[in-house]
Amino acid sequence: MRIPSCAFVLVSFLTVSLVQAEECSTALWKPYSPRDEIRPEFQIDKQGGLDGQPGYVIVHDQRDALDGAWKCELPIEGGQYYQLSVAANLSEVSEPRRGVYAEVWFTNEKDQVVKYESGDQSRPYYAAAAEPDEAGWTRFTGTFPAPKSATKGVVKLQLRWSPESRVVWSDVSLQKADPPKARKVRLAAINYRPRNSKSSLESLAQCEPHLAEASDQKADLAVLGEVLTAVGRPDSFEEVAEPIPGPTTNRLGELAAKYDMYLVTSIYEKSEYKIFNTAVLVGPDGKLVGKYRKVCLARDEYRKGVAPGDSFPVFDTPLGKIGMMICFDVHMPEVARGLAANGAEIIAMPIMGGDPNLAKARCIENQVYLVTASYSINDDWMQSGVWDLSGTLRTRATAEDTVVIAEVDLAQPYLWRANMGQFRPRLRHERPGNILPP
Structure with a gap:
């Protein structure tokens, strides 16, 4: 949102409540910019922050490359976890996604960036942004480990690259916190292709022994293959297409409840005159959690008249935030990035086949766990398995008609190379704005 130029004139007259930061010699907060030209x-607005607290204000004029932050150094105890919490009013910021962020560095008494016991160099941590409240305040929070040799936490509250903008930071704290609780999830990929089935329900019945096996191994989420109710049948995709919810999702709900797990597969969905290749997520309560319509269709699909989807929904569950994509979606980086940008921690992907290197790439570039359920066991084709944040295939099916499971901890931080730190929180701020070609 751009603010009118008259607002900047008004700011200059608020001398009673606004104090130029350079004049606050006793304040802990100090202004910072990488270059004087930008x-x-x-x-400092003494009562202009959240609930009448002080507000730390950064104002950009019409230039598009300004960059600055409020900076504060606070004493900390090394080897402990700390929670950064700060509110920002973004209602007058033209580029809030890329332009506004809160970070913390951990340094020693010599202002040197320190290393963890593993030898990895400490890098800045970025707080995650919640949805804004009715008054326009957005809360940024995050809990981060300080290296044992650290003595200071350096907090920076940034506004960059946002012409004609004004941000107000307020209610800042960096407090000792308990380590994040483990969030362990058992993810199952099922390699099974129905054979000689005469109906969708018969196809599901053929899969049930594998669901029982996944349940016996305490799976929390199990993923089955693409268009599960169409493979192994002579019927056309028009004949097997059905509404969602419908008979197949109802039966999937019964199976999910019986085996106490979340289930994902894809089916052909009929909606009015359109047919979609749609992934469905059903929960252990037997209810349909949500669906995703395949956005990037394979050539054989759109030539038959299958319609593409147009959104990247993510579903907040007790396990974590789950997104779905389907087969050819993995060839296009925008799908996984759209899901990750919407908060997905786990992506479930029913897939006929594809280059396994693409699964690895999608995990690395988006810092997500990926569960792939295919009908192949070839090394050079997409496997059924579980991929982690480093792009490593944790487990894979090496024989047909098998179930493989990997346990992951969604709370475990992953340092993507020593010089990158935790990359996932940076996605919001680093990915390009509206400059990509159409």
Whole structure:
């Protein structure tokens, strides 16, 4: 949102409540900019923050490359976890996604960036943004480990690359916190292709022994293959297409409840005159959690008249935030990035086949866990398995008609190379804005 130029004139008259930051010699907060040429205007509004607290203001004029932050150094105890919490009013910021973020560095008394016991160099941590409240305040929070040799936490509250904008930071704290609780999830990939089935329900019946096996291994989420109710049948895709919810999702719900797990597969969905290749997520309560319509269709699909989807929904479950994509979607980086940008921690992908290197790439670039359920066991084709944040295939099916399971911890931080730190929180701020070609 751009603010009118008159707002900047108004700011200059608020001398009673606004104090130029440079004049606050006793304040802990200090203005920072990497270069004087791109230095924005800094102000302290004594009562302009959240609930009448002080507000730390950064103002950008019409130039599009200004960059600056409020910076504060706070004493910390090394080897402990700390929670950063800060509110920002973004209602007058033109580029909030890329332009506004809160970070913390851990340093020693010599202002040197320190290393963890593993030898990895400490890198800045980025707080995650919640949805704004009715007054326009967005809360940024995150809990991070300080290396044992650290003595200071350096907090930076940033506004960059946002012409004609004004952000107000307020209610800042960096407090000792308990380590994040483990969030262990058991993910199952099922390699099974129905054979000689005469109906969708018969196809599901053929899969049930594998669901029972996954349940015996305490799976929390199990993923089956693509268009499960169409493979192994002579019927056309038009004949097997059905509404969602419908007979197949109802039966999937019964199976999910029976085996106490979340289930994902894809089926052909009929909606009015359209047919979609749709992934469904059903929960252990037997209810349909949500669906995703395949966005990037394979050539054979759109030539038959299958319609593409147009969104990247993510579903917040007790396990974590789950997204879905289907087969050819993995060839296009926008799908996984769209799901990750919407918060997905786990992506379930029913797939006929594809290059396994693409699964690895999608995990690395988006820092997500990926569960792939295919009908192949070839090394050079997409396997049924579980991929982690490093792109490593944790487990894979090496024989047909098998179930493989990997346990992952969604709370475990992953340092993507020593010089990158935790990459996932950076996705919001680093991915390009509206400059990509159409």
